[in-house]
Amino acid sequence: MADLARWRDLSRLARGYRRSILGAAALSLLGSLLALTQPLLARVAVDGAAAGSLPWPVIGALTGLFAAQASALALARYLQAQTGETMTRDLRRTVAGHLLRVRLSVLDDGRIGDLIARACGDTAVVKTLIAQSLGTGLAGVVGLAAAIGLLAWLDPWLLAAVVVLFGGSFGALLAVVRRVRLASRTASAAEGALVADLERVLGGIRLVRACRTEGLEAERLDTSAGRVYLANLRMAGMVALSGPANDLAVSGAFLTVLLTGASRVASGAMTLGELVAFTLAMTYLAAPVYEIFQAVGAVQQGSGALHRINEVLALPVERDRTVAVATVRGAARRVAPVLEFRDVWFGYRPGRPVLRGIGFTVPSRGQVALVGPSGAGKSTIFALAERFYDPDRGSVLLHGRDARFLPYARYRASIGLVEQDSPLLAGTLRDNLLYGAGPVTSRELRRVLAMTGLLPVVAGLPSGLDTPVGEHGRHLSGGQRQRVAIARCLLARPDLILLDEPTAHLDPDSENVLAATLHEISAVCALMIIAHRFSTVRSAERVLVVDGGLVTGSGTHDELLRSSPYYRRLAAPLLRYG
Ligand SMILES: Nc1ncnc2c1ncn2[C@@H]1O[C@H](COP(=O)(O)OP(=O)(O)OP(=O)(O)O)[C@@H](O)[C@H]1O
Numbered sequence: 001m002a003d004l005a006r007w008r009d010l011s012r013l014a015r016g017y018r019r020s021i022l023g024a025a026a027l028s029l030l031g032s033l034l035a036l037t038q039p040l041l042a043r044v045a046v047d048g049a050a051a052g053s054l055p056w057p058v059i060g061a062l063t064g065l066f067a068a069q070a071s072a073l074a075l076a077r078y079l080q081a082q083t084g085e086t087m088t089r090d091l092r093r094t095v096a097g098h099l100l101r102v103r104l105s106v107l108d109d110g111r112i113g114d115l116i117a118r119a120c121g122d123t124a125v126v127k128t129l130i131a132q133s134l135g136t137g138l139a140g141v142v143g144l145a146a147a148i149g150l151l152a153w154l155d156p157w158l159l160a161a162v163v164v165l166f167g168g169s170f171g172a173l174l175a176v177v178r179r180v181r182l183a184s185r186t187a188s189a190a191e192g193a194l195v196a197d198l199e200r201v202l203g204g205i206r207l208v209r210a211c212r213t214e215g216l217e218a219e220r221l222d223t224s225a226g227r228v229y230l231a232n233l234r235m236a237g238m239v240a241l242s243g244p245a246n247d248l249a250v251s252g253a254f255l256t257v258l259l260t261g262a263s264r265v266a267s268g269a270m271t272l273g274e275l276v277a278f279t280l281a282m283t284y285l286a287a288p289v290y291e292i293f294q295a296v297g298a299v300q301q302g303s304g305a306l307h308r309i310n311e312v313l314a315l316p317v318e319r320d321r322t323v324a325v326a327t328v329r330g331a332a333r334r335v336a337p338v339l340e341f342r343d344v345w346f347g348y349r350p351g352r353p354v355l356r357g358i359g360f361t362v363p364s365r366g367q368v369a370l371v372g373p374s375g376a377g378k379s380t381i382f383a384l385a386e387r388f389y390d391p392d393r394g395s396v397l398l399h400g401r402d403a404r405f406l407p408y409a410r411y412r413a414s415i416g417l418v419e420q421d422s423p424l425l426a427g428t429l430r431d432n433l434l435y436g437a438g439p440v441t442s443r444e445l446r447r448v449l450a451m452t453g454l455l456p457v458v459a460g461l462p463s464g465l466d467t468p469v470g471e472h473g474r475h476l477s478g479g480q481r482q483r484v485a486i487a488r489c490l491l492a493r494p495d496l497i498l499l500d501e502p503t504a505h506l507d508p509d510s511e512n513v514l515a516a517t518l519h520e521i522s523a524v525c526a527l528m529i530i531a532h533r534f535s536t537v538r539s540a541e542r543v544l545v546v547d548g549g550l551v552t553g554s555g556t557h558d559e560l561l562r563s564s565p566y567y568r569r570l571a572a573p574l575l576r577y578g
Pocket of ligand 1: 108348349354372373374375376377378379380381
């Protein structure tokens with residue numbers, strides 16, 4: 001059953017490349033057939049030479065056949081390699097495209113490094129499968145049948161001896177091939193784990209250095225590398241085992257043919273030319289047998305990789321519902337809140353709700369501040385507002401429309417997100433500002449830079465907007481990164497910006513710049529802020545108190561100070577340090 005599924009997967013994969021696979025198979029076959037005619041000519045040449053005259057036209061034809069065979073095989077190999085490369089490229093595109101759309105809940109659990117290994121390593125294994133197996137295997141089967149036919153025609157008795165010897169090694173090899181598949185899957189999984197470990201360590205290299213855990217991490221990587229080594233070694237052992245078995249069968253067969261043949265030539269039952277022709281034809285038997293084994297081995301290995309790729313392609317992706325939704329325009333857009341949570345329940349794990357019936361609205365202008373103790377669910381509210389996750393119950397509405405029925409791209413175009421650590425991509429400052437923004441005029445860019453207080457920053461950089469920001473924007477300060485992230489959001493012209501305020505202390509100047517920026521922004525679009533600073537809470541038109549996955553209070557700062565003892569307690573540190 002599993003075998004059937006494997007061949008089905010393979011044939012589905014090969015469907016789009018049928019022409020080049022068949023072309024390569026035809027060329028390989030042509031090479032094999034050209035090879036098979038050589039023993040017949042060799043027999044005439046050797047018998048002629050034994051009789052005392054060299055038949056030059058036959059020798060010329062034989063040389064021509066050698067050249068034609070070599071050319072056909074070279075072309076076949078190139079075509080196979082090209083098909084393998086094309087297929088790998090297409091598979092990588094498909095896997096990468098799929099990974100970019102995979103649901104975030106899946107990525108929360110999955111090991112990113114392992115997914116990278118599958119997208120890069122396993123797709124390359126599949127290439128080997130294609131390059132080695134499909135075309136060659138097909139040609140090998142036909143070539144084997146033709147070689148057996150020729151040998152039977154030359155001498156059926158000698159062939160019987162050969163078949164017995166080859167048959168034994170065939171059985172032994174089949175047993176090995178099955179184990180190779182399992183070992184290959186283990187090796188790929190171990191390799192995925194190693195890449196995942198490396199990705200984790202390099203991603204947190206500053207933490208590793210600061211905690212002086214290089215030795216510990218090196219040990220872990222050693223262990224993972226050791227697992228890959230062992231799995232590959234086991235596979236190599238099995239492949240190596242099959243080699244001598246094959247060689248033994250081939251040597252035995254040759255010896256038997258030469259000994260039996262020599263006595264038959266001596267007794268006059270066979271000419272020397274016939275024995276040479278048979279021996280030559282036998283060498284052409286070994287090649288297809290080898291090709292078939294290689295193909296079966298490659299299919300076993302490749303199907304392990306294909307299985308891992310199929311697992312990635314089976315991961316659920318964000319899919320737009322096919323419901324026509326009219327754009328909300330004009331008055332309706334102005335009247336409806338830009339964002340509404342209506343009795344939203346959500347948990348990362350089944351039966352463990354983090355949000356327990358959250359409800360609030362965000363008007364189309366002004367600032368709404370979210371405050372609450374650590375772990376209350378503030379970031380989770382942002383994650384649902386961005387539709388990184390879907391609510392388990394209740395609904396999120398954008399301009400009064402249920403978010404579930406809006407295309408993801410359209411929904412997210414309306415909502416900008418500025419995370420606390422404001423990750424930037426490597427590239428120039430301009431690249432980062434315009435990332436995902438669409439066409440932007442230089443006037444607009446200047447206006448946003450002024451609004452976010454970035455003009456002096458840009459002026460101070462060696463190449464202005466074209467200065468590289470370094471990996472994750474490390475050449476910029478935390479505050480500057482935050483403002484670049486805000487500017488990037490603004491350039492995409494969203495209706496609402498979600499901003500997770502930095503917890504780190506800002507100097508008074510930076511804090512004033514940020515407060516002024518937020519004030520200006522809230523005049524052009526709605527702003528929802530996870531607030532860590534008294535100044536932010538104070539200037540918000542509305543404050544939402546989130547506690548234990550519920551909104552437990554709502555109003556202005558002053559109203560809440562009067563009405564909510566809990567808020568008073570919560571705001572005390574803000575009042576003290578803000
Ligand atoms: N990706 C996740 N997978 C599983 N649980 C999560 C995940 N993210 C958050 N949680 C859990 O959900 C709860 C709410 O977390 P959340 O980050 O929303 O709180 P928060 O109010 O933003 O906290 P803080 O102010 O400390 O950032 C916490 O118990 C947290 O452990």
